[in-house]
Amino acid sequence: MEEMRFDASADELGVWLAEADELLQLLDEDVVRLEQEGGVPELLQEIFRAAHTLKGSSASIGHRRMAELTHLMESLLDLLRKGRRQVETAIIDVLLECLDALRVLRQEVAESRRRDFDLSPLISRLQQVIEVFPASETVDGAASVCPGTTAKDEAAAFQAEGKEVFHVAADVDRGSLMPAVRGMQLLVELGEVGQVIWSRPTSAQIENEDVGNHFEVVIASWEGKARLESILAGIPELVSWKITPYFPPEAFPAVGEASTPVPLVDERREDQGPQKVGLKEDRRVVNLGPGARGKSPEEMLRLAGRKLSTTVRIDVARLDNLMNLVGELVIDRTRLNQLTSQLGEKYGDSNLLEDLAQVSLHLERITNELQNEVMKSRLLPMENVFSRFPRLVRDLAQKAGKQVNLVIEGQETELDRSVIEEIGDPLVHLLRNAVDHGIETVEARLAAGKPEVGTVRLGARHEENQIVITVEDDGRGIDPQKVKSAAVEKGLISRESADRLGERECLDLIFLAGLSTAQKVSEVSGRGVGMDVVRTNIERLNGSISLDTALGRGTKFTIRLPLTLAIVQALLVSVSGQIFALPVLSVTEILPIRMPEVKMVNQRPAVQLRGEVLPLLHLDEALGMSGDGQPARVRKYAVCVRYGGRPVGLVVDGLVGEQEIVIKPLNSLFADAVGVSGVTILGDGRVAPIVDAASLVKAYTEERLSLGLASA
């Protein structure tokens, strides 16, 4: 692979990549929406703008292939938004293909290596699609401004129509990494509210990055000066600008080139009400240096409405660090509380102690608030995961020759970013299953009297301190009998134990490794590795998954997850003289047990619980901990956790308490400490391992447990 060099430093490339990712994601979503909603002007405008920005920024770092491709995309989009072409599947397909190609090109930038990737077939396809309608106009608009007309005449013509013509002069911060991009932004954004008559440098110069820090534009606008002002205020890195009414002077430069994106209805115009005008006019923007350009809340709102996230970017490592520090504080808070009560016991009442108690109470309150705030700052809307699914479902459905409508609900629900990162893959599996196995073909659906388009619903919501995510399809449902016979056929369970399974247990079999009920293996699912991985991943996040299904009507998977992974409510238990922590979310109930009552069922210890058999797992044995030298206890506790939808009792020596703990990862030396997901520091400074009940039970007893339970 050939090495590539770009006109940008590593830092700039980082910014560039982040921006490109956002734009590509936005384009992905919007193109799929375009297919569903048709050529809505606002949507087309948004797509066009994103493609245009991408073109500008790829040109600015000197990525020629990318600039070329985006340029063609832009031409196609321009035809669409001008209504010269109608949105049709062929166009959507080619656009999506372009986005895939752009991702490859983006990767080239990330790796600074040229990929062995031939763009020419795609480019010629694009050109074909474009030339079905012979375009007389190019996007850059060089040809669309009547040649021969001078700027002066144009300005006069606009003024005659009653439009205001302004001269805009703006300076980009000298420290800016990409003045050309800002210049392009200036042209494009102004172009949305008016007709750019003249600019210096010209848009061609800007594209070639032949620019300084000063930009001048003459624009005929159907919006007032205040609107222009607010647009300028919204462009990053502009340090000063001046808008003056323009009157054609005698010697006005001839038209070089003008950029004239045809203005369309701009959704943002509505939320930019005239009441904000006064605010803007008072503004004195002087050169405050980079980073000092404060944005008013109105502008933030306006920018937020544009989907490209414009809030402060914080390095993930810094957020993690912040969370760790808060974690330390939480530990000390707990410790301080303990000390205060210990002192109280020892010295009784004293004014000093009372003061200490008060201070510690106050500290506790502040720490709690701080913890909440930091946790909130780590939350991201589910949208971050959900946004790539419309494309995924569309592609899957098309490959499978089915018609599927994806309905997404609650994508604003917020979740810790660490959980967000982990939940994507399991959801992809579930969606693939829903489209591949759940939804029927059009013929089958019609035959069953269902609407020909299948529906997959993806939803997220808060429920107490959990996130509930559901994936639901209105497809054929899962037949417990088929699952059972598949499991027997594949030798996962014996025929005898299968015969004893109830309907719910049969369905739970789909979470076993190596089971797939699909008749044929498709490209993406049906390899039988799906559902067990899904469950493992979710249980690793201290979550759970369950399913409901009705034959012929559909299947619904419900995932429950904790809000954050870093701090959890935990039950502290003692085992072999040492304290262990168990996340409360995984605990269903706790019962005292007397050891003589423990019976052996299928060579496994178990007790009776409400007439049913509760299999037990001795935690000391499972964790490989030797005894603490104490005589064997008669009274112990069974902490019940759910494993594969069924309760298992973890036998512990004693209960210590319940508290919030901060999860710290274990050193790699403990790589094979199965069943321990991390450690935490307790209030008294001791370290307690955190038990990962799911993986422990799985590692220790999976095979026997499923058989034992089957016979129960």
Place this chain on the structure above:
Amino acid sequence: MATATDTQVQEEQLVVFELGHEVYGVDISRVHEIIRLAQITRVPRAPDFVEGVINLRGRVIPVIDLKKRFGLSTDSHSKTSRIVVVDVDDNTIGMIVDGVSEVLRLPVGAVEPPSPLVVTVDSDYVRGIAKLEERLIILLDLDKILSRQQRSRLDEFANDAGEQTGSVA
């Protein structure tokens, strides 16, 4: 890491400690601090030379028993036992030793390479032997104390994972 070689040119500073009847030394620049034995939390299924973890001012660090690691006698820890906190690769770990005696300056000439007879496959953590006024000090190469053991652990782990890919993935 490079500092070790720089100072070696003339003089080395060593933290000297005892293990059983032997005297060992490690490069002082790698030693963070020396602390008393704290309460060590055992971690299930840890390698046997790993005693557990301790809380070092909010950081959880693993503690290894050097005597177990070197296959020396494993009598229990005494009052003079200490934990020497050192940097190994990117990890901070604690090493339990019988007692820390002193900090020594050592002329480079006093260090001899270990005799090939002494160095077996599993004892390449010996960097050299220093002779100082009738005393023999075994110089440790900290990076090798963990690496071999860790490497084999990692291999084991990889094998395990290979056998149960279905459940691990």
